[in-house]
Amino acid sequence: MPAxxxxxxxxxxxxxxxxxxxxxxxxxxxxxxxxxxxEAQRRDExxxxxxxxVIVRPAAGVGGTRERHLETTLQSSLTQLILxxxxxxxxxxxxxxxxxxxxxxxxxTKLVQASLNxxxxxxxxxxxxxxxxSAAVPMRATATSAIVAVVSQDGASExxxxxxxxxVEAAQSVHVLAFTSQDELLLAESxxxxxVKEWDDVYDTAKRxxxxxxxxKGESIEMVLDExxxxxxxxxxxxxxxLETKVVADLYWK
Amino acid sequence: xTTESLLVLPGxxxxxxxxxxHKKNPLRLGPGLRHVPPNHILPTVAGQLVAxxxxxxxxxxxxxxxxxxxxxxxxxxxxxxxxADLYYVNLNPYTPNASLPHLAFEGATKxxxxxxxxxxxxxxxxxxxxxxMDPELECVSATTGKAEGLGPLTGGMIFxxxxxxxxxxxxxxxxxxxxxxVLELLGAEGLAFETAVGRNGKVWVxxxxxxxxxxxxxxxxxxxxxxxxxEQQKKLVQKLIKQMR
Amino acid sequence: xxxxxxTFPRPVFAKLSPHPFLLRSLCPQSESDPAGRTNGRAPREAxxxxxxxxxxxxxxxxxxxxxxxxxxxxGVRAEVLPVASIPQFRPRAxxxxxxxxxxxxxxxxxxxxxxxIELATGCAPQxxxxxxxxxxxxxxxxxxxxxxxxxxMVDVEDLRIWKRQKKEGxxxxxxxGEEEREEQELVGYWVLYVxxxxxxxxxxxxxxxxxxxxxxxxxxKLPVARWDTEREAVVCSxxxxxxxxxxxxVACSAAVFLEKEYGEPGEGRHWILLDPDRxxxxxxxxxxxxxxxxxxxxxxxxxxxxxxxxxxxxxxLRGFAGVAEQRWKEVSKAMQ
Numbered sequence: 001m002p003a004x005x006x007x008x009x010x011x012x013x014x015x016x017x018x019x020x021x022x023x024x025x026x027x028x029x030x031x032x033x034x035x036x037x038x039e040a041q042r043r044d045e046x047x048x049x050x051x052x053x054v055i056v057r058p059a060a061g062v063g064g065t066r067e068r069h070l071e072t073t074l075q076s077s078l079t080q081l082i083l084x085x086x087x088x089x090x091x092x093x094x095x096x097x098x099x100x101x102x103x104x105x106x107x108x109t110k111l112v113q114a115s116l117n118x119x120x121x122x123x124x125x126x127x128x129x130x131x132x133x134s135a136a137v138p139m140r141a142t143a144t145s146a147i148v149a150v151v152s153q154d155g156a157s158e159x160x161x162x163x164x165x166x167x168v169e170a171a172q173s174v175h176v177l178a179f180t181s182q183d184e185l186l187l188a189e190s191x192x193x194x195x196v197k198e199w200d201d202v203y204d205t206a207k208r209x210x211x212x213x214x215x216x217k218g219e220s221i222e223m224v225l226d227e228x229x230x231x232x233x234x235x236x237x238x239x240x241x242x243l244e245t246k247v248v249a250d251l252y253w254k
Numbered sequence: 255x256t257t258e259s260l261l262v263l264p265g266x267x268x269x270x271x272x273x274x275x276h277k278k279n280p281l282r283l284g285p286g287l288r289h290v291p292p293n294h295i296l297p298t299v300a301g302q303l304v305a306x307x308x309x310x311x312x313x314x315x316x317x318x319x320x321x322x323x324x325x326x327x328x329x330x331x332x333x334x335x336x337x338a339d340l341y342y343v344n345l346n347p348y349t350p351n352a353s354l355p356h357l358a359f360e361g362a363t364k365x366x367x368x369x370x371x372x373x374x375x376x377x378x379x380x381x382x383x384x385x386x387m388d389p390e391l392e393c394v395s396a397t398t399g400k401a402e403g404l405g406p407l408t409g410g411m412i413f414x415x416x417x418x419x420x421x422x423x424x425x426x427x428x429x430x431x432x433x434x435x436v437l438e439l440l441g442a443e444g445l446a447f448e449t450a451v452g453r454n455g456k457v458w459v460x461x462x463x464x465x466x467x468x469x470x471x472x473x474x475x476x477x478x479x480x481x482x483x484x485e486q487q488k489k490l491v492q493k494l495i496k497q498m499r
Numbered sequence: 500x501x502x503x504x505x506t507f508p509r510p511v512f513a514k515l516s517p518h519p520f521l522l523r524s525l526c527p528q529s530e531s532d533p534a535g536r537t538n539g540r541a542p543r544e545a546x547x548x549x550x551x552x553x554x555x556x557x558x559x560x561x562x563x564x565x566x567x568x569x570x571x572x573x574g575v576r577a578e579v580l581p582v583a584s585i586p587q588f589r590p591r592a593x594x595x596x597x598x599x600x601x602x603x604x605x606x607x608x609x610x611x612x613x614x615x616i617e618l619a620t621g622c623a624p625q626x627x628x629x630x631x632x633x634x635x636x637x638x639x640x641x642x643x644x645x646x647x648x649x650x651x652m653v654d655v656e657d658l659r660i661w662k663r664q665k666k667e668g669x670x671x672x673x674x675x676g677e678e679e680r681e682e683q684e685l686v687g688y689w690v691l692y693v694x695x696x697x698x699x700x701x702x703x704x705x706x707x708x709x710x711x712x713x714x715x716x717x718x719x720k721l722p723v724a725r726w727d728t729e730r731e732a733v734v735c736s737x738x739x740x741x742x743x744x745x746x747x748x749v750a751c752s753a754a755v756f757l758e759k760e761y762g763e764p765g766e767g768r769h770w771i772l773l774d775p776d777r778x779x780x781x782x783x784x785x786x787x788x789x790x791x792x793x794x795x796x797x798x799x800x801x802x803x804x805x806x807x808x809x810x811x812x813x814x815x816l817r818g819f820a821g822v823a824e825q826r827w828k829e830v831s832k833a834m835q
Contacts, residue, residue, distance in 0.1 A: 018320040036320065038348035048761060068634050069641035076784065076807035081264075083288070083298060085761055088386055090349075133263070136319030138288070138298035140763075141265030170600050175803075181265045184809035188816065191649045191802050196820045199800065203813055243300045244261050250317035250418060251302055252481050253433030290763060 007126070007238050011134040011246045019135020021127055025233075026162040027102025028123035032131035036092030044091060049084035051091050056124065059098045070124065077178060077187045078128055083138040092137060096124050102165050118189060119168055121176045122147050125187070126235070133243055143186050144210040144235035145178035148202045150194060157198065159205050173198065177206035181236065210235050262297040262314060272303065276310040284313020285324075317418030321346050321454035323380050323389040328404075328424065330412065330452030331391065333374045341370055343378070343391055345454045350388045354378060358392040360401035368406055375407040375458060377450045407450060410460030413471040419478045423451040435484045436477050439491040440470055469494050513537065518760040518782055525756070525770055538567075538776050545751075545774035545826055548710065548833045552718040560719025560742070564711040567776060568701035573711035574694050575719045579660065579733050581687040585609055590685065602655045607648050611658055614643040614693040616708060623700035623777060639704055642804070643695070643712060646790060650748050650801050652716065653691070657743050660687040660733055662726035686726045687733055691719070702776035705788055709750040710830060716744050717834070748792045748801045749830045751823035754783035755810045769810050773822060784808050787816070791823040794831070798824055 007025035014020035017033035024030070037050055044051040054075045056067045074096075082092060101120060122145035129143055149163035149171035160167055168174055173192025180186050190199065212234050262268065273295065274281065283289060286299040297303065301316030323329070323345065331343035334351055342351040354376065356367045370376065382390035393404040415423075422432030429435045437449060447461035447470050459470045473494055477487055513520045520537060527534035535541055546567035555561035558574035582588050587608070591597070606612055616639045620628040632640075647653075662684045693715065695708050719742040722735035754775040758767030760782075772779050780786075785808025790801040798820065805811055811819070 012318065019318060035348070037322070038320070039350050065637040065641045065644075068637035072634060072638045073806055079784070080808060086385060133300045134318060136286075136299045136301075136316055138286075139264035140296075140298070142263050169604065180809060181263065182809075185805070185812045185816075186809055188803055188805040190800070190804075191645060193651075194800050195798065196800065196817055199803070200813070200817070240261070240263060243263060247261055247301055247316065249481065251315055253422065253483065254302070254315070 007233055007235070009126075009130055009238075009242045011130060011242065017135075019131050019133070019137070021130035021134050022099075023123060023127040023130055024100075025123060025126070027100070027164075028120060029099040030096055030120075030123050030127040031099055032094060032096045032124075032127040034092065034094050034128075034131040034135040034137060036135070036137060037087040037090035038093065040089060040091035045089050048088050050082065050087040050089075052079045052082060052084065053091055053093045054078065054128070055093070055095045057095070057097045059100055070121065073121065073187070073189070074124055074128060077125065077143070078132070080186060081129070081139050081141055081143055081180065082132065083140055086138055094128050094131065096127055098124075118174050118176050118191060119147055119163075119165065121145065121187075121189065122178070125178055126239075129239070130242065134246065141180040141182050142239060143178050143180050144239060145176065145187070146206040146209040146235065147174065147176050148205050148209075149174045150192070150198055150202065159201060161205060161209055173202075175199070175202045175206065177203065177210070179207060179210040183207070183211050209233065212236065260303045261300075262303045263300050264296070264298050266297055268295055268297070268303065268312075272305050273312060274305050274307040274310045279310045282309070282311040284311055286314025286316060287312060317416055319417065320349075321417055323352065323383040323454075325380055325383045327380045327383075327453040328451070329378060329380060329391070329454045330407070330450060330456040330458055331376055331378060331454075333370045333372055333376065335372055336370065341376075343376060345389070345452075352380070352389040352391050354391040354393070358394055359405060360394045360399070362394075370406060375412065377404050377407050377452070377458065379404060403450075407458050407460065410448075410458050411467050411471060413457045413459065413474055415455055415457055415474060415478045417453070417455050419474070420451055420453050420455050420457070423449075423457070424453065429484070433484055434477070434487070436473050436482075436487045436491060437470070439488060440473060440495075443491065443495050445470070465498060469498055509537075513778065517778060521756065521779065521782055522758060536772060537778065540774075542770050543773050543822060545829065548830055550710070550714050550833050552714055558715075559721060559739075560715045560717075562711050562714035562718055564707050564714065566703070566707055566710075566774070568699050569703060569707045570697070570699040571704075571707045571711045572696045572698060573708075573715040575715045576692045576694070577689045577719070577721050578692065579687050579724065579735075580609070580611075580690045581733065582685060599651065603648065603651060605655045606653065606658075609688060609690075611655065611688055611690050612644075612647050612653060612693065613690065614640055614647055614695065614712065616640045616643065616695045616697070618697045618700060618704075622697045626700070635704070639708055642705060643693075643708055646709065646748070646750075646802055647693070647712065650746065650790070650792075652713070652744050652746060652748070654743060654745065655688075657721070658689040658691070659685055660689065660724045660726065662686045662728070664728075684726075687724075689721055689724070691716075700777065702778075702780045703752050703774050706750045706752050706774065709748070709790070713744070713747065713749075714834060716742060719744075746792045747794045747827075747831055747834065748790045749823070749827040750788055750790045750802075751819075751826040752786065752788040753819070753822070754779055755785035755787070755808055756783050757808075757810070771811075771815070771819075773826075785810055787811050787819060789816075789819055789823040791820065791827050793824060793827045798827075 009023045011021050013022045014033050017035055019034040022031045040051050052075055054071045056070045125145045149160045149167055150157050150173045151160050152172050173194040175190040178187035286301055288298050289295055297314050299316050301314040304315050305312050329345050331345045334342045334344050339356050341354045343354045345352050359368055378391035378393050380389055381392040395402050422434045425432040445466050447466050450458040459467045461467045524537045525534055549565040551563045554563055555574050559577045560575040562573050564571050616636050618626050618636050620626055693712055720739040721742055722739045724733050724735045727734045753771050753773045756770045756772055787805040789803050792799045792801055
């Protein structure tokens with residue numbers, strides 16, 4: 001299955017929601033909607049801050065334990081980004097509908113697959129951030145996320161950004177990292193078998209994908225040579241240009 | 255007016271040279287910005303940073319999202335129910351009701367207050383907006399005691415528009431500054447109608463003629479959804495007028 | 500008139516305003532009153548761990564783990580899954596090489612390791628009777644499931660049940676090519692149901708649950724099973740052999756406590772509290788879990804999970820590997 005090499009996104013695709021986004025990259029397509037701040041149910045109400053409710057719906061079937069885990073992970077990360085204290089006793093609801101995920105052509109695909117937990121987090125997080133921006137929910141910062149796999153080939157290990165499901169399966173270890181726009185590590189999830197040194201290399205690669213911006217290109221040239229030109233996409237620049245399109249369209253009358 | 259503009263995302267650093275300074279006037283922060291002590295100003299939404307050096311103000315211009323009540327905004331609400339001495343008014347679906355005291359109308363006393371049934375529309379000003387409390391409304395100016403155009407809206411119809419368009423319609427010179435001329439043009443075509451614009455993304459259109467109400471509403475919605483500029487608005491108005499006749 | 504001073508005993512203070520309670524405890528007040536957590540531990544001090552195995556007589560392997568007031572029971576029960584009842588069964592072709600990846604895929608595709616976690620009613624006040632599994636229980640189950648499959652502790656070879664035939668056996672069932680090689684056919688698998696029950700819950704559920712899983716798997720003895728041609732069924736003999744468990748991954752969790760309860764992130768001081776208890780968990784947003792395995796002599800990380808905040812960056816995470824190593828030593832000692 002040919003995966004899109006460049007991330008693509010449309011903002012405000014759903015007319016009734018306060019904000020929405022459709023994001024597709026590396027075989028994943030996710031549509032997200034954001035509504036809020038709205039009235040929270042009594043049991044979710046918090047006296048000092050907004051409750052962030054994340055709902056992940058899989059492409060097929062109903063959500064199970066895997067989705068609950070993803071929701072918990074995303075919720076704790078997004079609560080850090082949204083200025084939840086501005087809206088006490090309210091609710092910000094984020095619904096993420098997975099539309100398609102890359103299929104592994106080599107094995108019988110099962111609906112429940114734990115390794116998929118990881119690979120889909122960047123797509124979900126990116127969609128959520130875009131939808132939140134579309135809904136103009138006040139936020140502390142934006143975030144970008146990347147997935148990197150360590151694949152060992154002929155004794156030498158190699159870092160692969162945005163691995164295919166096949167590569168994820170064969171990988172020594174898989175890592176998902178997310179950074180805020182202030183270059184802070186927001187989320188780190190890793191699975192497999194690796195050393196601190198390997199994690200360090202992964203951190204560098206993920207940070208470059210998430211946090212490079214036009215200004216610091218000079219530093220990364222050296223890295224590009226190491227990685228055989230596979231520099232990965234520049235997620236932060238992508239976020240900015242997507243929003244630029246939206247803002248220009250919104251403020252056409254200026 | 256000197257303005258400079260630039261795209262900002264939440265948490266972006268703002269170049270200090272863009273922040274207007276004045277010897278006497280303190281800097282005023284508009285929507286979409288927050289101040290982090292001691293001296294950081296950070297955007298909270300994605301939009302265009304607008305600095306007004308004359309007024310020493312700084313804000314982020316954006317469109318979209320849900321209306322968040324803020325003091326002295328004009329809004330259109332729908333009465334959901336009446337309590338002992340106030341009405342509960344809905345400004346936005348799925349949000350807590352705002353309260354409108356029975357006596358917050360022009361010349362209202364216990365005996366003469368307007369009787370509003372559930373479902374009635376009111377044009378009101380937000381008198382209190384606090385993150386820890388539900389908003390409060392008033393239909394009378396606290397200083398003059400006059401209604402100043404606020405009060406119950408009878409007849410007509412409500413149309414939903416984007417928050418950005420509502421803001422532009424409320425601008426003092428909406429044609430020049432906001433690039434919105436559709437109402438002016440419709441009026442020039444000889445249609446008799448009145449409007450009330452709520453910052454919460456609602457427009458009320460009233461007229462003797464139901465056709466006129468629908469036409470004005472459609473013109474506004476189309477302008478909003480398709481992002482028409484003044485020239486296109488002219489064409490749209492001409493087309494709609496032709497269809498009506 | 501003198502202001503009446505308001506004093507509360509410790510438990511009341513902890514209930515009324517937990518954040519200042521913990522904060523005050525962590526800030527040293529005087530020489531005689533050293534800083535520490537409200538539970539009397541130092542920030543980087545974990546609760547000691549007690550492991551008791553083989554306490555359940557009807558399970559194939561079991562363990563009871565106790566760390567502080569967190570107690571979890573884990574039972575491993577093996578059941579035979581005949582190949583015929585696997586809907587998507589695909590026998591491995593002779594030319595396919597068996598690799599580590601294919602073995603893991605086999606475990607996963609046929610669901611041979613099934614963990615489930617139950618938080619018993621009454622183990623902590625927030626768990627009510629008669630409700631569906633909480634998000635916490637579901638999250639824990641998923642995490643244990645991922646780690647169980649990701650760590651490769653169990654070899655699928657141990658779970659296979661073979662039909663072995665003598666050389667002079669019937670020829671009609673076998674194809675010609677098969678006959679030359681070892682005449683054996685896969686007829687079924689052992690499925691390991693790993694059930695965890697929290698008897699008492701006082702924070703840090705994942706570490707306790709994972710330790711219980713590892714201890715119970717190490718304790719597991721599977722009966723020797725073979726295919727009985729005459730009865731056409733799998734029969735088990737009385738003798739049993741222990742399940743081979745590779746490595747000893749140990750989970751180590753910590754929570755980040757911030758000085759300002761509702762402040763900006765990165766503002767004020769922070770403490771990293773190892774092995775948080777229930778009070779501390781409710782006050783901390785950012786949590787980090789690292790699973791390490793030092794059994795090969797070298798420190799290998801098996802999983803990292805960090806979420807909910809921005810305090811822990813690269814340096815802290817690197818440093819945390821050392822803390823996790825220390826914890827590994829403690830746990831591996833307790834395992835013996």
